[in-house]
Amino acid sequence: MLSIRNIVKQYAGHRALSDVSLEVKSGQVFGLLGPNGAGKTSLIRIINQITAPDSGEVFFDGEKLNQSHINRIGYLPEERGLYKKMEIGEQMIYLARLKGLSRDEAVRRLKIWFERLGMETWWKKKIEELSKGMQQKAQFVATVLHEPDLIILDEPFSGFDPVNAEIIKDEILALNKKGATILFSTHRMESVEELCDSIALIHKSHKILDGTVKSIRNSYRNATYLVEYNGTALTFDGKQPFEVVEAKEGSDNDNTIKIKIAENSTSNDVLQYLLPKVHINMLQEVIPSMNEIFIEQVNLIR
Structure with missing residues (x-):
């Protein structure tokens, strides 16, 4: 699904990524781990074509990453980006249409998701009227509504109480079971072992560990x-x-x-x-x- 080869990214006075290579197989839940500032978000921005690497390449389903792949990716950024003054229903429709859905199809899918996540009464609400956790839930729906092949989640449980974190975790696993590949970025270890098939650990711009969760744990026996x-x-x-x-x-x-x-x-x-x-x-x-x-x-x- 995703082949990341020898990526280097340098900002002014700061090396964000140093020769990082990863292989994310189709159908996996892949954990991208590391402390704050390790380089995880820089790599995610490159995959989403928000920024470009200084050197190295990314391949998506065997093709060099290009603009045609954008609609096949869903991205939940760590810095949430919904419009605070816009009604949630119309905002979700707008974002879905940017991903290629018709208005009617977007409305149909939204009704299903809003019912599933207990958001039926939110249609006319504005983002600024919601708690942080409720905003997070709305952004999660916007991320997956177009049914992307690759779902990238950057700190997806930030702002959630334990009950809603469990709900979103179950939805992530359900999407994966239906065929979506999940790239899950976090510096929190609580959910890694129950969510991830494989992981890579990035620290100070370098990949220092990768493999399946089972094989890595067994190697430390x-x-x-x-x-x-x-x-x-x-x-x-x-x-x-x-x-x-x-x-x-x-x-x-x-x-x-x-x-x-x-x-x-x-x-x-x-x-x-x-x-x-x-x-x-x-x-x-x-x-x-x-x-x-x-x-x-x-x-x-x-």
């Missing part, structure tokens, strides 16, 4: 496990097939230890060592979350 057991707190003689990283004593002899399995040992070896001593309630591998990986990688490059 380090033989760490959490063990919950009943019995008196364990003492160790140094012959156990693991190192104790952390131990917590609970009430009613419910205890927890975090362990790192020794090289050439397995979880079965751990069980064989512990079972004669205590009753095991749980043995669970601890795989770093995307948030932990994000923090680790960003801290490596200061």
Whole structure:
């Protein structure tokens, strides 16, 4: 769907992107991650042809990116851009017609979306009369109304309360299930693991990590496990097939230890060592979350 090759973007005194390459496959939810100022929005503006790269190329469905692709892209910018004095219904129709829809088709689709998102009474309201979250919901509708093949969402949950954030998350997944490719930009990790198939991490203008969420998390596995057991707190003689990283004593002899399995040992070896001593309630591998990986990688490059 989207092939980004060796993109460089320089502003006065600031390098926004340094030789960044990405591949976003058709039908994916792709997370573009990074701290504020990493270069994410600069890359998104290049994809939307708002700005041009200093060097490098972008290909859309095998063709070099050009003006004909604009109507196949929906873009929700981080800086919201609706007209504050204009009625919402007419504004949505105007934006839909810019994307090639007839007025009748725009009205038909708007009625469906307004009903789906509880916006039926908003038609005559003006943007300035709405809360930030309500404005965000209206802009989301404007982004997807023309049913684009590629939907680019820059910090889409900004301004939403938890209930509406969950509603929009479900709508994003529904659009993806219908065939839309989603490019989802954020510096917040809460939704990445449940939304994204693949991610790229950009920091200080460079891509420092990319791949599927599953493969990245698996690459950070380090033989760490959490063990919950009943019995008196364990003492160790140094012959156990693991190192104790952390131990917590609970009430009613419910205890927890975090362990790192020794090289050439397995979880079965751990069980064989512990079972004669205590009753095991749980043995669970601890795989770093995307948030932990994000923090680790960003801290490596200061």
